[in-house]
Amino acid sequence: MLLEESNTSSKDNSKEPPRNSQKLWQLSEKDVGNTFQTNTEDGLTSAEVKRRLDRNGRNELEVKKQSKFIQFIKQFNNSIIYILAAAAIMTFLMHRYSDSIVIGLVIIANAIIGYVQEQQAGNALEKIREMLVSKNFVFRDGEKLEIDARELVVGDLVNLEAGDAVPADLRLISADNLSVQESTLTGETNAVEKIEEAIPDAKLPLAERKNMVYASTAVTHGSGLGIVVATAGDTEIGQIQNSVESVKEKPTPLMQNLNSLGFGLSIAILIAAVALFIIGYFIDTYSLPTLLIAVITMVVGSMPEGLPASTSVVLAMGTRKMTKRNVIVKSLPAVETLGAVDIVNTDKTGTLTKNEMTVKKVVTPTHDFDVTGVGYDADGGVDFEGSLKLAGQTYDWQSDPSMKWLVDIAGQTTDAQLHFENNRWELNGEPTDGALTTLYRKMTGVDPEVDEIDSLPFDSAFRFSARLANLNNQRVLMVKGSPTTIINASTNSTDEDYWNNKIKELSSEGLRVVALAYKLVDNDVEEIQPDQINGLTLAGMVGIIDPPREEARKSIHELRMAGIKVKMITGDHPDTASAIAKKLDLDSVIRAVTGPEIDAMSDDELNAKIDKYNVFARTTPANKLRIVRAQQANNHVVSMTGDGVNDAPALKQADIGVAMGIKGTEVAKESANMVLADDDFADIVVAVREGRHVFDNIRKTIRFLLPTSFAEGLIVVISILLGQDLPLYPAQLLWINMVSALTIQFAFIFEPPEAGIMARGPRNVKQGLLTKLDTFEIVYVSLLISGLGIWAFDLLTGKGMPEVVGSTMALNIIIFGKIFYLFNLRNDHPVISKYFFQNKMAFYIIGILIVLQLGIIYLPFMQSIFHTTNINFTYGWLIPIIAGVIVLIVTELGKFIRFHLLQRNIK
Numbered sequence: 001m002l003l004e005e006s007n008t009s010s011k012d013n014s015k016e017p018p019r020n021s022q023k024l025w026q027l028s029e030k031d032v033g034n035t036f037q038t039n040t041e042d043g044l045t046s047a048e049v050k051r052r053l054d055r056n057g058r059n060e061l062e063v064k065k066q067s068k069f070i071q072f073i074k075q076f077n078n079s080i081i082y083i084l085a086a087a088a089i090m091t092f093l094m095h096r097y098s099d100s101i102v103i104g105l106v107i108i109a110n111a112i113i114g115y116v117q118e119q120q121a122g123n124a125l126e127k128i129r130e131m132l133v134s135k136n137f138v139f140r141d142g143e144k145l146e147i148d149a150r151e152l153v154v155g156d157l158v159n160l161e162a163g164d165a166v167p168a169d170l171r172l173i174s175a176d177n178l179s180v181q182e183s184t185l186t187g188e189t190n191a192v193e194k195i196e197e198a199i200p201d202a203k204l205p206l207a208e209r210k211n212m213v214y215a216s217t218a219v220t221h222g223s224g225l226g227i228v229v230a231t232a233g234d235t236e237i238g239q240i241q242n243s244v245e246s247v248k249e250k251p252t253p254l255m256q257n258l259n260s261l262g263f264g265l266s267i268a269i270l271i272a273a274v275a276l277f278i279i280g281y282f283i284d285t286y287s288l289p290t291l292l293i294a295v296i297t298m299v300v301g302s303m304p305e306g307l308p309a310s311t312s313v314v315l316a317m318g319t320r321k322m323t324k325r326n327v328i329v330k331s332l333p334a335v336e337t338l339g340a341v342d343i344v345n346t347d348k349t350g351t352l353t354k355n356e357m358t359v360k361k362v363v364t365p366t367h368d369f370d371v372t373g374v375g376y377d378a379d380g381g382v383d384f385e386g387s388l389k390l391a392g393q394t395y396d397w398q399s400d401p402s403m404k405w406l407v408d409i410a411g412q413t414t415d416a417q418l419h420f421e422n423n424r425w426e427l428n429g430e431p432t433d434g435a436l437t438t439l440y441r442k443m444t445g446v447d448p449e450v451d452e453i454d455s456l457p458f459d460s461a462f463r464f465s466a467r468l469a470n471l472n473n474q475r476v477l478m479v480k481g482s483p484t485t486i487i488n489a490s491t492n493s494t495d496e497d498y499w500n501n502k503i504k505e506l507s508s509e510g511l512r513v514v515a516l517a518y519k520l521v522d523n524d525v526e527e528i529q530p531d532q533i534n535g536l537t538l539a540g541m542v543g544i545i546d547p548p549r550e551e552a553r554k555s556i557h558e559l560r561m562a563g564i565k566v567k568m569i570t571g572d573h574p575d576t577a578s579a580i581a582k583k584l585d586l587d588s589v590i591r592a593v594t595g596p597e598i599d600a601m602s603d604d605e606l607n608a609k610i611d612k613y614n615v616f617a618r619t620t621p622a623n624k625l626r627i628v629r630a631q632q633a634n635n636h637v638v639s640m641t642g643d644g645v646n647d648a649p650a651l652k653q654a655d656i657g658v659a660m661g662i663k664g665t666e667v668a669k670e671s672a673n674m675v676l677a678d679d680d681f682a683d684i685v686v687a688v689r690e691g692r693h694v695f696d697n698i699r700k701t702i703r704f705l706l707p708t709s710f711a712e713g714l715i716v717v718i719s720i721l722l723g724q725d726l727p728l729y730p731a732q733l734l735w736i737n738m739v740s741a742l743t744i745q746f747a748f749i750f751e752p753p754e755a756g757i758m759a760r761g762p763r764n765v766k767q768g769l770l771t772k773l774d775t776f777e778i779v780y781v782s783l784l785i786s787g788l789g790i791w792a793f794d795l796l797t798g799k800g801m802p803e804v805v806g807s808t809m810a811l812n813i814i815i816f817g818k819i820f821y822l823f824n825l826r827n828d829h830p831v832i833s834k835y836f837f838q839n840k841m842a843f844y845i846i847g848i849l850i851v852l853q854l855g856i857i858y859l860p861f862m863q864s865i866f867h868t869t870n871i872n873f874t875y876g877w878l879i880p881i882i883a884g885v886i887v888l889i890v891t892e893l894g895k896f897i898r899f900h901l902l903q904r905n906i907k
Helices: 029-035 046-056 068-074 079-093 097-130 236-246 253-283 288-302 306-324 334-340 401-412 431-444 483-488 496-508 550-561 574-583 595-599 603-612 621-633 645-653 666-671 682-722 730-742 744-750 772-798 803-825 840-858 860-866 873-901
Strands: 135-140 143-148 157-161 169-181 218-230 327-329 343-346 358-363 368-371 382-384 417-421 424-428 451-459 464-471 474-481 512-520 537-545 565-569 592-594 615-617 638-642 656-660 674-676
Touching: 029 169, 029 218, 079 097, 157 169, 169 451, 236 621, 236 645, 253 288, 253 306, 253 334, 253 682, 288 682, 306 327, 306 334, 306 682, 306 744, 327 682, 334 656, 334 682, 343 621, 358 401, 358 431, 358 496, 401 431, 401 464, 401 474, 401 512, 401 537, 417 431, 431 512, 431 537, 474 483, 483 496, 483 512, 483 537, 496 512, 496 537, 496 574, 550 565, 550 682, 565 574, 565 621, 574 592, 574 615, 592 595, 595 615, 595 621, 603 621, 615 621, 621 638, 621 645, 638 645, 645 656, 645 666, 656 666, 674 682, 682 730, 682 744, 682 772, 682 803, 730 744, 730 803, 730 840, 730 860, 744 803, 744 840, 772 803, 772 873, 803 840, 803 873, 840 860
Parallel strands: 343 565, 343 638, 565 615, 592 615, 638 656, 656 674
Antiparallel strands: 135 143, 135 157, 157 218, 169 218, 327 674, 358 368, 358 537, 368 382, 417 424, 451 464, 464 474, 474 512, 512 537
16 A cells, blocks of 8 residues: 555555555656556556555555443543532532432533543544445456455556546556546636646646546546556555544533533632641631531532533534534533634635636627626526626627627537536536526526537547537537637638737636637537647637635625634635635735645744634645644634535544535535535524524623632631531521532523623633632622621621521521622623623523522421521512622622723733
């Protein structure tokens, strides 16, 4: 198994045929045969085939498999699971069985989600593997045999015909009008014309290696003969598989932040617990068992164990919203990740463009025309360029002889057929032919009908195709192809400067130029001879382009306004890619770099220069992977959008991979984190907005949970330090956490996005989830709520009230402190504003919480479990409401200082 590039194989070269220092496309037929020790007429002998098959193995991609049990167990090996497990054990030891079960279910759910994602990655590799399964004709021992592609070996002589799947990487030694569709590797829709001659250039991107064909591609027409130069994992598709397999997905920015926060909180609470136990032991206020229970109560009360569940629910809600917008999110954290990206890399063909080649310009000897309408839809027509010269009048194109001939030739020389399916036009045939068929349908309103006599397929040696047909009661030879070739064969092209200038104008706009010409012949002419292609009348030229999606242009503008840079990565020519980028307004200045130029850079050089470029042309899958890694090395949060097999490694490497659902390959969809079901690039803007919304709501949840949880722990800490009875019983602390977990903390799920969410730029993922101001707020709010609870407890017990009454009131103070703090955190606006009733679900949730509080205070069986008692309105409700109002006033004052006086400068 031999690769065409010597630096890509890691196998022992002693097992392979002798290697030539030149690239394979530079070698002559004789040199290729010698290099791979094969007879270029009879092929390999059966004995040699068996020897090579035994030595190198079958031509199939192998996937390293791990037992499903081990894959599932591995999902438990991360810090957040450890923290959850510790919380589950502590709650179990505290006989808090319901919470322990809930946390255990969260652990298992997280493990299942991770396991499913790993299985999907394995499916991606399996999809690639299936691409090599086919049957092909091979010459062995001088005989032509049909064999399973898996039995091919390096050096085999393979025959290719139209419709064949290319079974391995081949160096062509014969090509007869051969064209191969390589979109699975390059992402470009046009079939590539193949040749057999050696190409002297040593530095060629894959898309320009015209005497090479690759596994997983397909022959569209013509025939050829090639020598197998690489099989299985050494093929280009095999290298992609190796890249997908080797790419290790890292945790999303959100999960990294949550892991860091959870670990830090656990360490801080553990240190506080040890310090409190030591202090309490020396103060000797409590007996040792009582002190131990108090410390454990403080740990459980302080631990925001509801955070993972809340985060999962917020993410799940975002996932559900995205599904309604035709965006399928395969992992919950991916919902938020797009909200953090600052670079969106995207494929061109089919993503930013329609993947429907369209005639946009028509040039005749006397006029220039714009062609209206986009894609394969027949709506549209022609107008003088600029549309102003006709003053709104309809152009009678049939009165223009050149234009009429051009339209007829477009219809008569195309073999493409269009049919409407699944609410869209589908093409059978070549994209260029599809553009010409559509032009004819736009102008005439009908499909072309051809009375064909003979055809001459496109030949790369001559760079034109021809058709002999009866048209309008006369026999006509019609030719389409390279403008230069057609000009040289035409009699009315004496003004070469005119045509050359038009070619240059069209090419500068990224248009592919095709010339159309004709020649009247005698009615007894029955076949086309190459020497007849002269004395033509040049009807004109058409400029064809894969048109940009209008919604993509608008989406790019919105992403740029949101502080996100959009970069194009394509296998297309840099001039074409740059022209499309300008039409899409990708950036104020377009700077392009090619795959070969990237190959010439070291990783350090690429890292230093990567941010200068916004168009990456002629790229290979390896280039795409390096681009993403270089961007990540510069601390960017990177999204990759694509639809081809060639995009799979980069999709998996990116912080979030986004695949197209309709035109995307299964490999791309399996490698991505998110799939756009309707192939609409505009959905990315929706996803970014929802990602930022999700992060905001998660952050609000954290800012809510931490101070209210710490307040519960602080009540225990302050009581121990003051040497007084605990205001709250352990069961009451567990009740507070339980009802909060079931009700109030979920109010943030329904909080709508704040105004200007897309104008503030991507968040700094290195900053973490909490700013310095957030930390300060957590400290003073937890001290405020815990202080109010202890003050009320001391106030009542100091007046001779039973401790159970003081404890019940303190319980309600904590609950109402949470309720009023919720109103403060909902948004950045003053609590009394037009936004007060924006989240109606918050009021329903608060109502449920109050009903639960009524139950714990007044139901006898609840009183016995949670050490509560009947309490009058003043102590049970008025004082807690006043305490809650105090919390709201203080936090609203803090909000005013934060957003109006400090102006968000402190981070």
